[in-house]
Amino acid sequence: MNPLERTLTDAQLALVREAAARPSRVLEPVPHRIKGAAWQAVVDALVARGYATRCFFPSHVEYVLTDLGLAASRQDNATDSTL
Numbered sequence: 001m002n003p004l005e006r007t008l009t010d011a012q013l014a015l016v017r018e019a020a021a022r023p024s025r026v027l028e029p030v031p032h033r034i035k036g037a038a039w040q041a042v043v044d045a046l047v048a049r050g051y052a053t054r055c056f057f058p059s060h061v062e063y064v065l066t067d068l069g070l071a072a073s074r075q076d077n078a079t080d081s082t083l
Contacts, residue, residue: 008051008072011042016051016065020073025065027052 008016011034019027027046030039043063046052051069055062065073 009042009045011038012046012051013073015042015046016069016073019052019065020070025070027063027065 011031014031015027015034018031019025027043034042043052046069047054047063051066051072052063053066055064
């Protein structure tokens with residue numbers, strides 16, 4: 001199955017779109033409606049599917065949108081504009 005054919009949840013899509021709009025493509029800050037364990041579940045799902053990756057630094061971890069995640073955000077935007 002083509003990864004771009006998979007649908008994203010509303011929370012995943014919101015996070016992917018916001019990250020795609022940033023030059024650094026980092027997933028944080030997150031939309032205010034995604035908090036705590038829900039945020040972690042959304043990020044873990046994106047990492048598991050290859051849409052995001054973990055970047056480890058000495059003092060923290062950042063989650064960054066991958067090229068696949070960027071393509072998914074563009075694919076979903078194109079789909080939404082045709083509705």
